[in-house]
Amino acid sequence: MILVTGGLGFIGSHTVVALQENGYDVVIVDDLSNSSIDVIDGIEASSGIRPLFEEMNLQNSIALSSLFQKHKIKGIIHFAAFKAVGESIQKPVAYYQNNLGSLLNLLAEVEKATSPIPFIFSSSCTVYGEAKELPITENTPIQSAKSPYGNTKQIGEEILSDTVHAIDGFRVISLRYFNPIGAHSSIAIGELPLGRPQNLVPIITQTAAGIFPELTVFGNDYPTADGTNIRDYIHVMDLAEAHVVALERVLEGKSNDAYEVFNLGTGKGSSVLEVIQSFERISGKKLSYKIGARREGDVIAAYADTTKANNILGWKTKRSLDEAVASAWEWEKKAMKFLK
Numbered sequence: 001m002i003l004v005t006g007g008l009g010f011i012g013s014h015t016v017v018a019l020q021e022n023g024y025d026v027v028i029v030d031d032l033s034n035s036s037i038d039v040i041d042g043i044e045a046s047s048g049i050r051p052l053f054e055e056m057n058l059q060n061s062i063a064l065s066s067l068f069q070k071h072k073i074k075g076i077i078h079f080a081a082f083k084a085v086g087e088s089i090q091k092p093v094a095y096y097q098n099n100l101g102s103l104l105n106l107l108a109e110v111e112k113a114t115s116p117i118p119f120i121f122s123s124s125c126t127v128y129g130e131a132k133e134l135p136i137t138e139n140t141p142i143q144s145a146k147s148p149y150g151n152t153k154q155i156g157e158e159i160l161s162d163t164v165h166a167i168d169g170f171r172v173i174s175l176r177y178f179n180p181i182g183a184h185s186s187i188a189i190g191e192l193p194l195g196r197p198q199n200l201v202p203i204i205t206q207t208a209a210g211i212f213p214e215l216t217v218f219g220n221d222y223p224t225a226d227g228t229n230i231r232d233y234i235h236v237m238d239l240a241e242a243h244v245v246a247l248e249r250v251l252e253g254k255s256n257d258a259y260e261v262f263n264l265g266t267g268k269g270s271s272v273l274e275v276i277q278s279f280e281r282i283s284g285k286k287l288s289y290k291i292g293a294r295r296e297g298d299v300i301a302a303y304a305d306t307t308k309a310n311n312i313l314g315w316k317t318k319r320s321l322d323e324a325v326a327s328a329w330e331w332e333k334k335a336m337k338f339l340k
């Protein structure tokens with residue numbers, strides 16, 4: 001049984017489906033603080049299998065202990081965390097408490113287990129900040145975090161790399177995600193931001209759906225080819241499949257080191273305007289947008305060097321930006337019908 005924390009969230013739900021498609025049994029733990037219970041139906045519609053589900057906040061160590069007694073957990077994929085950069089600046093205590101408290105409670109269960117339980121951690125390319133070199137390799141220096149959210153990812157990684165030395169045989173992989181977008185081909189699960197979305201692609205699709213009158217491009221005076229920020233947008237199913245490969249690596253004891261880190265991106269940078277153009281191309285719709293001021297805290301450019309993930313993890317992306325944007329748009333159109 002694989003424990004997927006935050007398994008009803010965007011990346012979590014897609015990873016659950018990828019795990020099921022590869023024959024794994026999954027138990028999801030989620031506190032529904034930023035997800036909907038209906039996602040379970042979407043997972044079942046995508047994979048044909050209804051996952052086990054326990055509604056629980058991971059800070060409840062007593063409930064978590066009983067979960068580990070009830071299920072024979074062979075591996076843990078830990079997604080559950082608060083993830084809004086701006087909100088984390090307003091609520092640092094809540095972010096540190098939730099993101100680090102949850103991780104520590106899980107590690108306390110790993111410590112108690114008769115044999116160490118392999119662990120996959122959701123990290124982020126945000127740890128690199130404004131990288132001095134592009135593309136970003138795993139050896140690109142980490143910079144001091146610009147937000148409590150980013151700091152919880154950095155500290156989480158440090159906690160894990162310390163813990164592998166203390167628990168004999170404990171294997172951990174931290175996966176540093178670039179920008180995940182898109183939806184499973186079933187269009188039964190997708191990105192479901194509660195409240196106003198913060199990320200580019202859901203804002204594009206919701207603007208096209210008429211929920212917002214127009215999109216603001218945050219700055220076109222950056223030192224890039226078209227003046228807008230560059231990011232590495234990766235199809236969420238490519239990202240989900242990387243988790244299956246990483247899990248197999250730790251389960252089968254194939255890691256080179258007890259603690260390993262991989263960047264997960266496509267290796268290709270796209271500007272904000274290129275993503276808008278991709279949307280216009282795949283949807284045949286003109287998007288209403290204007291150029292606005294820079295958003296505080298945005299880095300100019302971030303895209304992955306995929307060499308380590310390709311050669312050592314043995315994983316490659318299969319899907320293009322247009323495919324990812326098209327699936328996000330299909331998902332949005334389905335949500336529109338549902339709302340009517």
Ligand code: UD1
Binds near residue numbers: 179201229
């Ligand atoms: C950032 C972090 C990522 C983190 C995520 C959490 C970096 C490089 N990335 O993603 O690790 O997990 O926050 O949310 O630090 N944009 C607009 N108009 C909009 C919305 C976005 O122009 O209305 C632009 C942004 O300026 C940015 C790009 O779109 O250039 C992507 O933004 P977003 O989707 O929010 O992701 P990041 O900020 O890259």
